[in-house]
Amino acid sequence: MKVNEVPQDEAFLKEGKIRDLCYVVDDKGHYTKVLSKGWAPKNDAIKLAWTVVYEHAEEIRKQILAGKLSPVAFYMELNVMDTGILANYMNLSRRRIKRHLKMKVFKKLKPELIARYAEVFGIDSQDLTDIERLGDFKPTDENRF
Amino acid sequence: MKIDFKHQQAAHCENGVTSNLLRYYGIELSEPMVFGIGSGYFFSHMPFYKLNGMPVTSFRVWPGMIFKRVTKRLGIKVKRNKYKDSRRAMNDLDRLLAEGKPVGMLVGVFHLPYFPREYRFHFNAHNITAFGKEGDQYYISDPVMEHVEVLTAEELKKVRFAKGTYPPSGRMYYITGVPDQINLKPAIIKGIRQTAKDMLTIPIPFFGVRGIRVLAKRMRNWPVKLGNKSAVLNLGQVIRMLEEIGTGGAGFRFIFAAFLEECAVILDIPRLNDVSREMTAVGDRWREFAYHAARVFKNRDNGMTTYEMLADMLLTIADMEEHVFKQLRTISL
Numbered sequence: 271m272k273v274n275e276v277p278q279d280e281a282f283l284k285e286g287k288i289r290d291l292c293y294v295v296d297d298k299g300h301y302t303k304v305l306s307k308g309w310a311p312k313n314d315a316i317k318l319a320w321t322v323v324y325e326h327a328e329e330i331r332k333q334i335l336a337g338k339l340s341p342v343a344f345y346m347e348l349n350v351m352d353t354g355i356l357a358n359y360m361n362l363s364r365r366r367i368k369r370h371l372k373m374k375v376f377k378k379l380k381p382e383l384i385a386r387y388a389e390v391f392g393i394d395s396q397d398l399t400d401i402e403r404l405g406d407f408k409p410t411d412e413n414r415f
Numbered sequence: 416m417k418i419d420f421k422h423q424q425a426a427h428c429e430n431g432v433t434s435n436l437l438r439y440y441g442i443e444l445s446e447p448m449v450f451g452i453g454s455g456y457f458f459s460h461m462p463f464y465k466l467n468g469m470p471v472t473s474f475r476v477w478p479g480m481i482f483k484r485v486t487k488r489l490g491i492k493v494k495r496n497k498y499k500d501s502r503r504a505m506n507d508l509d510r511l512l513a514e515g516k517p518v519g520m521l522v523g524v525f526h527l528p529y530f531p532r533e534y535r536f537h538f539n540a541h542n543i544t545a546f547g548k549e550g551d552q553y554y555i556s557d558p559v560m561e562h563v564e565v566l567t568a569e570e571l572k573k574v575r576f577a578k579g580t581y582p583p584s585g586r587m588y589y590i591t592g593v594p595d596q597i598n599l600k601p602a603i604i605k606g607i608r609q610t611a612k613d614m615l616t617i618p619i620p621f622f623g624v625r626g627i628r629v630l631a632k633r634m635r636n637w638p639v640k641l642g643n644k645s646a647v648l649n650l651g652q653v654i655r656m657l658e659e660i661g662t663g664g665a666g667f668r669f670i671f672a673a674f675l676e677e678c679a680v681i682l683d684i685p686r687l688n689d690v691s692r693e694m695t696a697v698g699d700r701w702r703e704f705a706y707h708a709a710r711v712f713k714n715r716d717n718g719m720t721t722y723e724m725l726a727d728m729l730l731t732i733a734d735m736e737e738h739v740f741k742q743l744r745t746i747s748l
Contacts, residue, residue: 271669271699282531288560291426293447293669295695301447301673303426305561311709315654316533318712319467322648350525350536351579352468358578 271295276304281313323350327409334404340376341398342367345391348409359390417547420517422556422563426666428542429481430455431558432519435544436482439517440593442489451674452488452606453481456667457613458736459622460630466580467536469652472630474667476613478521478540478581482588484609488602492592497584501576504585505568508545511589517546517556521586523577529557529564536655537579545571600748603678610671611744614736624737631729638722646722647712654708657701665705668698682748690742697735704728 271294283289289305296302327347333339346356353371357364369375370387381395388395397403420439425431430446433453437444450456455475462470475481479495486493498504511518523539524530547554553571555564566574575585614623621629630653637646657665675691678684704725711721 271695271702282533284531286561287529288531290666291424291559292666293426293673299692301669301676301691311654311705314709314713315651318647318651319536319655320533350467355537355579358582 273297273302273304276306277309278307279310279313280307281310282316283308323347324409331404331407331409334373334401337373340371340373341401341404342376342387343371344404345387345393345398346371349391356390360386416513417549417554418512418515418517420544420546420554420556423558424561425558426670427455427475428558429453429478430670432542432544432556433482433485435556435558436517436519436590437485437491440491440590442491442593442597444485445673445677447670447674447677448603449481449485450667450670451610451678452602453483453485454606454609454613455481456610456671457622458624458626460626460633461621462633464580466538467652469649471580472653472656474657478542479586479588482519484606485602486590488605489597489599490594491590493588494591495586495588497586499584501572501585504575504587505572508587509548512545512548516589517544519544519588520575521583522571522574523579523583524574525577525579526570526573527557528566528570529560537577539577539579539581539583600682603682604746604748607678607743607746611740611746614740615744624733624740627729627733627736631726631733634722634729635726650708650722650725651712654705654712657705665698665701668694668701672698684746690739693735693739697732697739700728700732700735704732 271292273294273296276292276294285307289307290309292304292306293301294304327344330339330344330347334341334344346353351359353364353367357367360367370379384398385395388398418439421435423431423435423438425434425446427446427450430449430453434444434446434449437449444452457476458474460470460472464471482493483495485491496504496507498507508518508520520543521539522541522543523537524541525535525537527535527541542558544556545553546556551568552565553568555566555571557564575583575587577583617623617625620626634650637649641649672691672694675687675694679687679691707721707728708725711725
């Protein structure tokens, strides 16, 4: 890559805060460093990853409103976790986490445990217990945490 | 208290931390030098090792290796720790900072508050340096950031004990002793030779040049084996690993090319300039690959031909990398 080919496709990076440092070739064929605000293919890959998360979260949300899945499943998805990572953060077995994803089991959980989930997800306990809150919750970039 | 530590931005976190720590102890090495001597260049595609439920594709060596190798090859004494108890991990850090030692740490990026939100996946191989503490706040030199950042004790603890694939477990490392004289040339030779060896001769097919070929072969089958949707996701993950902060696959190829250019002068081996140019071409090809791959997942129903095309590009890259490292394998002073 040459100096004048360094992409400046702005999306997630911020000038003066965080930019990608690129090693590029100057006019004389020597290596030098240039900062880049981003590159479209990379931005697209990141966007794709989040789109998929939001799509899954939306499906889960519908299943919660239908009484099948629990809000734990929803916030687990929004936090890009799987049951393994969540089990690590909660210090519980994966098996128990999987059970807690079911609305039936979730409803019987003790408040202490719900509070721990809320802490891991960085939300209030009420966000988990008050199902109504998910009624018109659209998983998007703004609503992630 | 704050240690008089110079923060310098780098393309890659571990290079940056290593280079910044060395500079603090009076050893001025560029990022490419650190990367080359530390044999940071690598390729692996591990279907058995997963991140976000998909195989890990990596363009560099295991976290911690660059620091370990650079310091070992230059005769620098270091200490590395890993913890079960987060309180002890933080106490030890405080003690070292009070002694005036900057400390490198492995952290997860998911809870890193100053990172762009979109970059915060459960990626646990990021490196930062702490170089001071005032009240509850730590001064942090994060090599991918343009300026110094701060983290509260709670925030730092959280990222040091992130969970998921390859949890950092509070890993930290610091320099304890520097020799009077640094012998750069043999360290460079060792670095280059090890990279060539790793890229060409590991007998397990998932690593080095063979790993690129394995990825090509598997990629060809993705649309049939996984279905289009999952194939797109797998491709997206490869591109993220290729380009994202902390991994930057094509970036590594350019850093290595910059390293070879520096080596041509230091070792007085002009033909390394030719190899450097060849390496630049490899990096350009990886970028081309990323560009075309992104087109596939932007236009989701492109069909199988495109995966075939991408796989062919990978095979070309594999051949090019093989050619580079065959020339470097026998390098000597």
